[in-house]
Amino acid sequence: MMKNYIIAFAVFLFTANMFAQIDRSVMPKPGPAPQVNVEEPENFDLDNGLEVLIVENHKLPRVSMSLRLDNPPIFEGDKAGVTSLMGSLLGSGTATMTKDAFNERVDFLGARMNFYSGGASANTLSKYFPEILKLMADAAINPYFTEEEFSKAKERQIEGIKSNDKNVAFIASRVRSALAYGKDHPYGEFVTAESVESVTLDDVKKFYQTYYSPQHAYLVIVGDVDEDEVKDLVKKNFSSWKKTEVPETNMPEVTNLGKTQIDFVDMPNAVQSEISVVNTIKLKKKDPDYFPVLVANKILGGGGEARLFLNLREDKGYTYGAYSSTGNDKYASTFTASASVRNAVTDSSVVAFLDEIYKIRKEKVSAAELANAKAKITGDFVLSLEQPSTIANFAYEVETEDLDDDFYKDYLEKIDEVSVEDVQRVAQKYFQPDNARIVVVGKGSDVLENLEKIQYNGKSIPIKYYDKLADAASKPEKKTVDASVSIDKVYENYINAIGGKEAVSKVESVVMIAQGQIQGMTLDLEMKRTTDGKLLQNVSMGGNVMQNQVFDGEKGSMTMQGQKIPYNEEQIAAAKIDANPFPELSVGSATLSGIEQVDGKDAYVVNVDETTKAYYDVGSGLKTQVVKTVSQGGQTMTVPTGYSDYQEVNGVKFPFMMTQSMGPQKLEFKVSEIKVNEGINEGDFTVE
């Protein structure tokens, strides 16, 4: 009995105690911002200059290691490309191991290893760490450069440059750096097919000997290792690495413009304009301004909650995304605000960018914006710390960026200290719209006229013209259609080019089977069309239908993932045009609007309807491209489809290659079969 009382009393006490301590009807408040536990790396040097940083972390039996050469930027000049060629050749065998044997061994151990011009990296289970470190050292110190691998690498690199020749975003980024830093600066120069062509195997060997030196090298090892063991292994494997004096580079001082200007590059194939507002800045990670700049940029353009995104995407629907960034490279960097926008809104987007940049300089940001930006930066930082590679990066940066030892420990506190006044001060200092270049790469015939008309603060903005290599160019001329050419003539030429009216008029139906590749999977496309305006289209993957569309001339439906949706009015109108294999037989409401280039060749542009443009090659008469403007979820995109490889079937030529681009994605369909007047089954076009 007594015992029971005691228990009851104890229980009572316990409960009472608890009620005194928490009130669960109130949501707990966050504690003080956590102090970040960034581990201290151990370090030691080898006589050859290699500095080794070790972060012991025994939580998991794995090790990541990276070799990083903190060389000053290298100006390659007319041998531009030698750096990346050297990097791509590392790891293809050593003095004592063939390339295949080397790769097989790394795979068998379940490890990953990569090499690049500025170093190497690897991940492994800790029990294989000694062997992986040895393999990495061997490949880095005793590389075996062969003529065979060299010419393969060179070919790949030239192929890469060529494949980007029409890539508007690639050209824009290249021109932006070249103009901002200058082509005589390591950050402004770029690789061309000619410069790669001029590189020899000897150049690569010489480059390796000169720059792949332990002088400014760091070896960062994170994970389940023992410091003493690492010392022994590193000494054993890296002591033979000979130190060479890496030459100092004299870099020109970077500057900004006295007055804002638009730098325009004409790319007739562009369906979007690449816009970037850019000025160079002098900001290092160790500068007191670093944290306020981080916050200011977060508010201006650091993500999906930032002002540029909210304005250009959410509010105006000009683009899929608009962002800004501020570099903190110890030699030179830029502030850049950029977006890819529809041609038609290029000028309005330039104005929207300038509005936002001026606004964050002129007005203080709100307390809520500041708090959100800080919360976001804090969250990103905290999450990143889960990866051991982050700790390695921190340790490396503390060494190479000359940071305080506590830089990352105090990181969140420093973010927390940033005030609205700080944000405005650094915005005025680093975002310089009065001295910026507004680099626009796009289709001159569509966008120039309006760019010229921009009035900002009552003034027009001067435009300078450049080519794709960032050399000064003259203003692109607008081509005009010869007075003798009419829409009827363009259509007639097309019909003649594909086989003539007689052959074409015999066609009643066309069945097309094509295959496309997307992310390594094969998409099968089957399309049946009749000249009386019926349509069936199946897209399938691995035999399973992904999408099915049927149109019987009057009504239609689309089925996706088992859900059938009837066509709306717009879709019916579009299907009426798409169903006909030869819309060129009758002009209808189509109009001829001018001449533009498609893949470098002049083509007549026909406005088929409000959302569709068709392009007919001036020389051959063939249809080479159709561009559709589609709206989806408030976003407007242009989707170009290219037609090529015309081949004759039953006396009529059909394109056997179709290329469709959707944003950065490119989908190529190769036609495997075309059947004329056969292959249509009863019920193909039945809409239930």
Added chain:
Amino acid sequence: MILKQNFLAALLFVGAAGFAQEVEFTEFDLDNGLHVILHEDKTAPVVSTSVMYDVGGKDRINGKTGFAHFFEHLLFEGTENIEKGKWFEIVSSNGGTNNANTSNDRTYYYEIFPSNNLELGLWMESERMMHPIIKKEGVDTQNEVVKEERRSRMDNSPYGNLLQSVAGAMFEKHPYKDPNIGYMEDLDAATLDEFKEFFDTYYVPNNAVLVVAGDIDVSDTKKMVKDYFGDIPKGEEVKRNFEMETPMTKEVRTTTYDSNIQIPASILGYRTPSFTEKDSYVLNMISDYLSDGKSSILYKKLVDEQKQALQVAAFNLEQSDYGMYLIFALPLGETSLETLNTEMEEEISKLRNELISEKDFQKLQNKAENAYVNSNSSVAGIGESLATSYLLYGDTNLVNEEIDIYRSITREDIKRVATEYLKPSQRVVVDYLPESQKAE
């Protein structure tokens, strides 16, 4: 010379053993029976708070299925102190993420926060355990959501009924025969009282484990756990008495139709032991051998060389009472399902009759180890491993010892397990066919 080599070998051995992964943890029970596991890791200021309840798809009330999964949804509806619909907002506006999932054997709820929100995570999980709102309104809302989920995951999804087609044929008596998500007619017929009863039976502290992993102070956290969870009343002990299956003695054949597919599939299914048995680990290794990567046996043979299959996969569905071992293939071109079955059985029979090569075996060991190491690379991952080890395997320290089980597996084990469980006379063969092939 001999001596020297011995010395080296010994060193290597010590090296391998000394590098074992060590997840340190503290565990204790509250008076109400809640088991608590704390794992301190100050590498990153991140904390994961999670509760694993010992309740899953196999648990029923009055024979009705789908309750545990239903509660996975229902327990986000709100509590006495968390307003309906606010759960996700609270988490995201405090810099966190959260989710939940249900298997046949257990249900898992978790939040991941910056560590200064540890108390918030504990508050939310304790609110959920102590007094969630279970009302008609919430039940009706979630009933629609769950039906939508069932449609999109099973009924509307190609091969969505595949697992169920095997389970239905493999089990006659044990609840594993029914889908984890349940039958919709059961959920429609369930009463509010049954939901309340189910909650009171299974969602009690003595039927759960709370894991807090990450940047915590162990003694502060202990106190907070007591504060928030200590006054949740203890429930009755959960008792289960599932009818067990009689061993299979002959092949079971069955056909399932799916209106979402055009290409049929063949599935070979084998009833295997509980995931607590070593043999279950051996089966995981056999899966890697058969179908993981381009050099795996079935991929190389059926997809790469003989071009008979579009896809082939072997996996061990690990469960508490029985495992399900599945080998699944989609035929390419004119290949019949029967041909696929013959080709697959040919490779399995090699496993039963021959030892795999030493080199393949070593590769399997490396793969197993890599997978194991990477499964515990975040505090959230460790949190779940700790909860699973305690609740389902009955040994929290398994988190540190699991790899030893893999290391103890030999080539002979692989042969033995294949012989014991992957037999044609004890398998289920499912012809999984397009609806269009249904005989009129």
